[in-house]
Amino acid sequence: MVKYRASSVSSPYILYSHPFLDRFAKHLREKAVAERKAKLMASYREKSDIKLLTSPVVEIASEGFPVRDNPKAPVTIVEIANYQCGYCKKVAEIMERIPTRFEGKVKLVCMDFPILSEVSRLVTRAGGVPTKVHEEKFHHPGK
Incomplete structure (x- = not known):
């Protein structure tokens, strides 16, 4: 004291x-x-020309969710979206460009936040090809 x-x-x-x-x-x-x-x-x-990085704002437990691109990349971006949401679709179009711009440096983790329909919940449970399902649901909602 x-x-x-x-x-x-x-x-x-x-x-x-x-x-x-x-x-x-x-x-x-x-x-x-x-x-x-x-x-x-x-x-x-x-x-200097050095960029100082800050620590993450929020820690998100992303283990077990679908990963796009390099699973061992040093940077992780977690996309929390709903497949029935128009705003989420717009963001998904931007997110698709990240892997080509930062090839091998970024891994994208896709988390569904199913607030609009049962379809969103079913899509997240579709194993095997989560990336393809993820992309298809934004480009062809309702199918």
């Missing part, structure tokens, strides 16, 4: 400890570290 000095009428300094002050001190230390880290990263960006 951290000791703090506080002024008092009876004594100029009294050492005391309080859980709130401990948490507040920890917060201030973490904030200072984050600020120094941000300044350091900004200076690296200015001085």
Whole structure:
């Protein structure tokens, strides 16, 4: 526990400890570290041609889901979509271009989020050719 000095009428300094002050001190230390880290990263960006990568925003357990392209690629993109969704179809058209642009560097994991129909659930359970089924459902919905 951290000791703090506080002024008092009876004594100029009294050492005391309080859980709130401990948490507040920890917060201030973490904030200072984050600020120094941000300044350091900004200076690296200015001085070099290096791209600094940040850690993933969300960890997604993608094991067991269909994988397109290189399953050992260093970068994983998880596509969470519904085969009956028009917006998901537009994104799927963009996602199809990623493997050709970043050949061997990216693996695409397809996760169905069946909110619109039973067909979406059935498609995700179709084993053997998940990539072909995935592409066909976006290009020919309802079949």
